[in-house]
Amino acid sequence: xxxxxxxxxxxxxxxxxxxxxxxxxxxxxxxxxxxxxxxxxxxxxxxxxxxxxxxxxxxxxxxxxxxxxxxxxxxxxxxxxxxxxxxxxxxxxxxxxxxxxxxxxxxxxxxxxxxxxxxxxxxxxxxxxxxxxxxxxxxxxxxxxxxxxxxxxxxxxxxxxxxxxxxxxxxxxxxxxxxxxxxxxxxxxxxxxxxxxxxxxxxxxxxxxxxxxxxxxxxxxxxxxxxxxxxxxxxxxxxxxxxxxxxxx
Numbered sequence: 001x002x003x004x005x006x007x008x009x010x011x012x013x014x015x016x017x018x019x020x021x022x023x024x025x026x027x028x029x030x031x032x033x034x035x036x037x038x039x040x041x042x043x044x045x046x047x048x049x050x051x052x053x054x055x056x057x058x059x060x061x062x063x064x065x066x067x068x069x070x071x072x073x074x075x076x077x078x079x080x081x082x083x084x085x086x087x088x089x090x091x092x093x094x095x096x097x098x099x100x101x102x103x104x105x106x107x108x109x110x111x112x113x114x115x116x117x118x119x120x121x122x123x124x125x126x127x128x129x130x131x132x133x134x135x136x137x138x139x140x141x142x143x144x145x146x147x148x149x150x151x152x153x154x155x156x157x158x159x160x161x162x163x164x165x166x167x168x169x170x171x172x173x174x175x176x177x178x179x180x181x182x183x184x185x186x187x188x189x190x191x192x193x194x195x196x197x198x199x200x201x202x203x204x205x206x207x208x209x210x211x212x213x214x215x216x217x218x219x220x221x222x223x224x225x226x227x228x229x230x231x232x233x234x235x236x237x238x239x240x241x242x243x244x245x246x247x248x249x
Contacts, residue, residue: 012236013233015059018059024226025049025052027222029049031219032045060097060101070086071090071091074087075087081140082141089129089130095126099123103116124207128213135200138197138200142186142193149185195231198228198231199232199235202224202231203225206225
């Protein structure tokens, strides 16, 4: 299984490129479909989007094994909140990939009698749960980093000889400025955490639209998917953090 997972992991970068292409086509199709002289271009974009989507399914065939291994690893996490979020999220990811594999088998004619709409709803539901739990984990990690930044700043202010300056304006906006500054400094220190949060936030628009929880147009879904794909590419090629391996859908 380890050898198979290594091969599957090597395809993640290619899957990100295919995904970025797919959602770029979706976004361009939305922008051009209202123009009367762009019917041929829109049709070509739709065909390319369909072809890329089909190709991506081949890259995802082995991801169920990686999700199973990630679930086993997440149980060993020391911190309770990440352990709970990671384990539940990865379990939902396993179910999502199983549904995705069944839908792929249906699309290529390997199986019959599969209710496509039902399996698509199951896949969207578990993908939504996976992303929601991932965002909870991201929020928890951000709060931890903000706490660390606040402690570091308190130590510097304590050792500083210059007394802090106060004013009425500072008192009125101090809480908001302090929060935004802590958030900015925390994410600046941990770019992979920022990328993972952006990716999960953009991705969750897709199942929200599919499940009818929050309806979006094709342009919003395409733009969100494109941003998510670019963030995923940066995560794959850059430094990984302790939860980066979670968001691999």
